[in-house]
Amino acid sequence: xxxxxxxxxxxxxxxxxxxxxxxxxxxxxxxxxxxxxxxxxxxxxxxxxxxxxxxxxxxxxxxxxxxxxxxxxxxxxxxxxxxxxxxxxxxxxxxxxxxxxxxxxxxxxxxxxxxxxxxxxxxxxxxxxxxxxxxxxxxxxxxxxxxxxxxxxxxxxxxxxxxxxxxxxxxxxxxxxxxxxxxxxxxxxxxxxxxxxxxxxxxxxxxxxxxxxxxxxxxxxxxxxxxxxxxxxxxxxxxxxxxxxxxxxxxxxxxxxxxxxxxxxxxxxxxxxxxxxxxxxxxxxxxxxxxxxxxxxxxxxxxxxxxxxxxxxxxxxxxxxxxxxxx
Numbered sequence: 605x606x607x608x609x610x611x612x613x614x615x616x617x618x619x620x621x622x623x624x625x626x627x628x629x630x631x632x633x634x635x636x637x638x639x640x641x642x643x644x645x646x647x648x649x650x651x652x653x654x655x656x657x658x659x660x661x662x663x664x665x666x667x668x669x670x671x672x673x674x675x676x677x678x679x680x681x682x683x684x685x686x687x688x689x690x691x692x693x694x695x696x697x698x699x700x701x702x703x704x705x706x707x708x709x710x711x712x713x714x715x716x717x718x719x720x721x722x723x724x725x726x727x728x729x730x731x732x733x734x735x736x737x738x739x740x741x742x743x744x745x746x747x748x749x750x751x752x753x754x755x756x757x758x759x760x761x762x763x764x765x766x767x768x769x770x771x772x773x774x775x776x777x778x779x780x781x782x783x784x785x786x787x788x789x790x791x792x793x794x795x796x797x798x799x800x801x802x803x804x805x806x807x808x809x810x811x812x813x814x815x816x817x818x819x820x821x822x823x824x825x826x827x828x829x830x831x832x833x834x835x836x837x838x839x840x841x842x843x844x845x846x847x848x849x850x851x852x853x854x855x856x857x858x859x860x861x862x863x864x865x866x867x868x869x870x871x872x873x874x875x876x877x878x879x880x881x882x883x884x885x886x887x888x889x890x891x892x893x894x895x896x897x898x899x900x901x902x903x904x905x906x907x908x909x910x911x912x913x914x915x916x917x918x919x920x921x922x923x924x925x926x927x928x929x930x931x
Contacts (some may be wrong), residue, residue, distance in 0.1 A: 609636050614658070617641065617853050628654060637860065639853060643885055652885045655860055657853060657886035659815075659845055659875065660688070661765075662696035664791040667683035667813050667890055668763055669700040671905050672789055677761035679709040680789075681728055683774065684765040685716040692793065693765040704908075709759045714774070716767070721774050725781050734748045764790040764810070772806045787811065792818070795831075795895060796842050804897045811902065813890035817848040817874035819899055826851050826874050848874045856886065868910065877904065 605628065606615040607759040610617055616638045619625060625640040634653040638750075643656040682697055684690035685784045694711060701708055705874050759812035762783065766774060771794035778784065792915040799807060817829055832839045832847060839847040856863075863869050863880040868880040876888030 605634075605638070606855075614859055617857070624658065629747075635882070637846065639856060641849065641853060643693065643782040646883045646885075646889055650663075652884075655729075655856075655864075655880070655884045655886065657849075657856060657878075661693050661793065663824055664793075664813055664890065665693045665696040665763075665765065667905065668789045668791065668910050669697050669704065670810070671892060672763065672787075672814070673701075673706070674905055675705045675761075675787070677787070678706055678803045680710040680761040680763050681709050681759050682763045682765075683721075683724070683728065684713055685770065686713045687716070690765055697763055697765075704765045711746055711754075714770070716770055719773055720778050721770075722781075725774075725783075729759075729781055729783055731755050731781055735929045759786065762786050762788045763795065765791065766789055766794055768803070770796055772803055775810060776806050792845070792890070797840075797844055799895060799897065801897075804895070810895045811892060812895070813892050813905075815848055815875040815888065816847055816891050817851075818844065819891060819893060819901060819902065827854065845875070850877065850910055851875075866913075879907075 613614045613636055615847060618638075618641055619628070620641045620776040622642050622644055625642045626644045627821070628634065628638060628640065629644060629646070629651060634651060634652070635884050637653045637655065640654065642658045643658045643660060651838040652715055671681075681699070681866055682694050688770065694713075698708055698711070706708060710728050712724040742888065762778065764771060764774060771790060775788060777802055778786070778788070788810045790810055790812040792812055794810060795803070795807065795814075798819045820830075821826060829839065838848065855873060856878065860880075863871065863886070864876070867879060867881065870877050870889075872878075873888075876890045878886055878888055880886055889904060889907055891904060893899040894902060
């Protein structure tokens with residue numbers, strides 16, 4: 605960074621690693637602005653020239669909580685993998701859900717290396733209690749009883765944090781365990797931008813928020829996925845969203861001060877409708893889709909942080925409900 609400044613740089617994009625972003629945060633005053641491509645927690649006042657932009661899974665979990673709440677859900681359960689990533693996503697969802705004045709009905713942590721999620725699902729849905737009651741009743745009566753296990757009836761949605769393989773395995777098992785009627789909300793990690801026939805069958809109807817670029821929508825003069833793929837074939841890989849992040853990182857540069865001036869300011873990017881909070885962190889308002897052979901575009905959800913303020917609401921985000929790409 606110091607070398608770039610001495611060489612005449614007017615702005616620095618990067619670094620990518622959290623540890624490096626934290627080091628810049630500890631450095632104090634920065635002579636030229638930095639758009640870091642990751643985010644860290646800020647304990648005190650933000651460094652004026654340090655902006656943070658990332659594809660945060662926590663942002664997606666918080667938006668899933670808001671979407672469930674807006675759709676009328678009040679008693680969701682959470683299914684997340686064991687480990688650090690699952691901890692972060694589940695905690696972000698629960699924190700936002702509590703902020704909405706509600707409590708989650710339960711949290712299940714599954715083994716991502718397994719293909720059988722029965723124990724986690726039956727415990728979370730309390731089917732194991734139903735089976736235990738049946739067995740106890742048979743012991744009391746001393747005879748076999750016809751029995752159909754039932755799940756708890758106090759839940760109305762499922763928040764699923766999963767990679768594609770796990771998501772494809774979990775939804776059919778939820779259906780098998782009498783939870784096929786519950787709407788499932790996930791993060792973008794549940795798919796890679798396209799579905800095979802078997803994936804479409806297993807994941808049909810799962811709702812998730814993703815960046816506009818993944819559903820073929822551009823922004824302004826930004827190239828779409830097909831155009832970029834002609835020159836960068838690997839942009840069709842599992843790292844596709846990072847290519848979109850590179851596009852928006854450059855497009856953000858002339859807009860940083862404007863976004864910093866008000867939470868009502870935003871920029872339509874290929875990674876979402878971008879806005880900045882009081883700690884100079886860029887957030888992405890994402891597009892909601894329902895998975896199918898061709899994803900069904902549901903559109904943006906309203907930003908709840910803008911509701912109820914004394915200032916007028918900003919113009920609505922571009923409407924995607926017609927299935928047309930973003931302007």
